[in-house]
Amino acid sequence: MRLKSLIAATTVVGLSAGMSVAATLDDVKAKGFIQCGVNTGLVGFAAPDADGKWDGFDVDYCRALAAAIFGDPDAVKFTPTTGKTRFTALASGEIDVLARNTTWTFSRDVDLKFTFVGINYYDGQGFMTHESLGINSATELDGATVCIQTGTTTELNLADYFRANGMSYEPVPIETNAEAREQFFAEACDVYTTDRSGLAATRATAEDPNALVVLPEIISKEPLGPLVRHGDDQWADIARWVLNALIIAEEKGITQANAKSMMGSTNDPEVARLLGTEGEYGAMIGLSADWALHAIEARGNYGEIFDRHIGPDTAIALQRGENALYTEGGLLYAPPFR
Amino acid sequence: MLSSRPAPNRHVGLVGWARENLFSTWLNSILTFLSVFVIGFVVIEVVPWIIQSSWTATSLNECRAAIIEAYGEGTHGACWAVIRERYLQLLYGFYPSDAYWRPNLALVLMLIAIAPILYPVLPRKMLLFSAVYPLLGIWLLWGGSLWTMISILLGFAIGYILMAASSRAFGTLTGLITATLGIIIYWIFAAVPLSELLQSIFPRLWLEPVESARFGGFMLSTTIGVTGIVSSLPLGILLALGRKSDLLIVKAICIGFIEFIRGVPLITLLFVASTLLNIFLPPGTNFDLILRVIIMVTLFSAAYLAEVVRGGLASLPRGQFEAADALGLDYWKSMRLVVLPQALKVSIPGIVSSFIALFKDTTLVSIIGLLDPLGLTNSIRADADWNGIIWELYVFVALIFFVFCFAMSRYSMYLERKLKTSHD
CATH class of the missing domain: 3.40.190.10 (Periplasmic binding protein-like II)
Incomplete structure (x- = not known):
């Protein structure tokens, strides 16, 4: 899982450092889908079903990201990556974002030149x-x-x-x-x-x-999270705030089912900002005003995604533990949306 | 004179056979008992596991419950239900299910295409189909416009015409160079516009494109394996000839290539294909991963084949080469008509071994994230319903690999018998 192919990856990154990175968002919009690197198969986090449709905790993050950009949770293609190929796949631009239960470490962040956009699972x-x-x-x-x-x-x-x-x-x-x-x-x-x-x-x-x-x-400490390449801050912001939006949504009680109705009825200004009825936050990040609404409607808020794939009612039956919201004694703490 | 009497009971029938074959000496008797014990143990352990199984459950836990319900507490049985649910995925990967006929048809056509190569009794005209098949197979598997393939094929026709015309005028070498240049120029500048033009006029010859990411399972193994096998044999023969050539540069290149490839593990080449090439190619080029893997596998296999064929060449007496020269045959004719038929015949077991090894080596691609049958077993286990299933999947994969490899091995034995000309 945390198998390092440091030598290979660093060589590769060294070689690609000269490559100029175009705006990933423009590339992604031009091709019409995001390419998301996931695990070749890890229970609860990423697995193809009998029809070849990918599902899992990490997979749902990618779907939320796709929904935020395109309004369509299926506008995403999955590249199964192994511990040995994941970093080169991201560094070479084969994938746009890597959501493969990857531990955030100093050397991966700094030396391999990736940007971790947050932590979606605290493991150990x-x-x-x-x-x-x-x-x-x-x-x-x-x-x-x-x-x-x-x-x-x-x-x-x-x-x-x-x-x-x-x-x-x-x-x-x-x-x-x-x-x-x-x-x-x-x-x-x-x-x-x-x-x-x-x-x-x-x-x-x-x-x-x-x-x-x-x-x-x-x-x-094994903080797992999605990551993108260095050098495109706008794309990193999008990836980061989609994750944050899912966490804020849980905090504010916005679910897959009630997101649309909350959009009209809410009195909470932060919810209104998040769902795009107040302010110009979508334009700031280069997306439509209701990007967060789409992201939440894709597969639900963080808690719903957790419960669906790895939560207490699943075969894996993980407790929320450190992965609960900070209000419930966990470590999940998204910066304010304003 | 005494009339002939039947042999004593202990020398005929089952008893006689057993005495002769199983209990002829003390050592053999001991070995017989040991073998019976081992076989019996395996049968007693494994057969109930295979039979006391569940075919209908939808998860491992249901399987266990169903087996216990049917065969009593403490029974351990196979959960074949996972195969029932996933066998299509293990065979076709993520290929769209309404297009399964395409790989099926490609496989059947491939068998037809290799038949005239394998069985020389078949009409030689069928070889024309074999020559066209590679492009047809690619079209069936990946889809797109058939006109692309036709316009690629046209390049060979153009090359042939150029070759014929200019070698008559300026000699073989010039002809070869003109033809090669002509083909390349045609492919770069004319092939794509031509195919687009034809496509817009006759749009019916179109199959829904299927991207490589959806290839998986045995379809992926077979695609990589068969393409590798088919393209590595000619390349391997050329390398072997090159290594024995008198031309210094050709010889040096061939030796360098063979020794380099044989000195590097296949997995390293696969890593180069999957990771390094990405970096060296300009950003944005989409050089298909499966194609990259096929190229690496072909090069790898060609180097080994070259050495196998060289062994065959070395086994021929010097006189055969000299006889061919004495007949006034040029180099290619002497190779084609005299040397290679004999050398290849000697090399058949080695060549087939290489093919079988190559086919099984395709499972290494799971390490670079392609979902071949073994890679898929991991993905299937990642489904929470089937997590913990190991043997059933491996047994299924092993069975299918066995069928493929056994068929290849049988064919090679048939070929050896058929080509046998000695009388020992």
């Missing part, structure tokens, strides 16, 4: 173990065998955590999540470590999920 690395082992805390894991995806930052985080706590572990290197699942279920390792959203998705597939426990410790 955790541990899952078999209940039969009777382990309640990661501090009891001394000497454990750990299934770990190689070549990812998860591996480095794990080493750091065990060293900091003076513990030892035996790594069982694996390549993919599917392989990890098989190994872990066959008890080839005591512990499986990856992002907690991934742990939850894996746990949900067990025949008896209650035989598996996710330990309370979170050993890393």
